[in-house]
Amino acid sequence: MRKQVTIIGSGIVGAVTAYYLSADPTLTVTMYDDGIGQATKNAAGIISPWLSKRRNQRWYRLAKAGAALYPQIVADTQLGVSVYQQCGTIVTRRTAADVEALYQLAQERRQAAPQIGTITKLSAQAVQDRIPLLTTADPGIFISGGARVDGERFAHHLLKYAEKRNLVRHKGKVRLGDQGQLLTPNGQQQYDTLILAVGAWLKPLLLPMKLVADVRPQKGQLIEFDLPQSWSDDVPVLMPEGERDFIPFTRSKLVVGATHENDQGYDLQVSSLVEKDLFASASQLDRDLQYSQISRVKVGTRAYTRDFAPFFGPLPDNPHILVASGLGSSGLTTGPMIGKLLADYVQTGQQTDWDQYQLPIETYLQPGD
Structure with a gap:
């Protein structure tokens, strides 16, 4: 008899978990999501963790592993370059000394992460030459291993792939009972394993079970332009100082x-002030942009923990319920590896080397009243 695995949340973690589990013929995989405020759906990210100055080595190992996983998933699912492309990343600094320091850091990090690829110093003019949209630029370095990904389309692609194998999706909001019962719009549903990949909504979801998750919401907004000119697929992404x-x-x-907007709760309203601020930032790099060329504003809610680190795994007192949250603004980088690790756990029951990626899950889950 097949085991029933139910996933709540269709963002980056839920989609990758479903992708891996849907290949297992011994499982029936079901997913629920209402799609409201999802961080992945409202994100377009740069996959380039190697130059981060974060001191959290567990996070860095997780981010490196997630970045390394993308090419494999892309090749296996025949994902197009409009969704994911290893186009390289340019990181700029304003002074020659800072560029040199960045270059040395990249060389050092490359020893343990060859996925960085080639590392090249660029003058300001060379940066503009590689990204023709720019009308002004600072000098920086180029790393060929960097990539860009459309979070919404990436998750959608994986879920469609999983549906062709062994995934059934339902749209709707779910709740948990005090003993972990799964309460859906169609009544209580049974499961053998339940995976809660709901990001910033984990805290309210777990409250009926008298568990308090160390998770707070953070609002993020971005803007998209639809421009009259076009460019090649391999134009790098830019992380400007x-x-x-x-x-x-x-x-x-x-x-x-x-943006990274704290103290906004779960607000999903577009802010005209933030939209103008984002446009002003873009205009510093491309003075030819017009406000009327903004085609879309996306708003999502990220999940953050007190120490800005993600956590994942089974609940301390219930190995049949798994959680994942706290990915923050690097969710598109760390999420794939978290999804793979959760899928591996469902299939093997083992948490192999998880301590290299996170603190004990009890750090982020406390008994409530």
């Missing part, structure tokens, strides 16, 4: 952002 990320997608789509 002092400005928002500048991400040219294929053909004529430009993404700029995203």
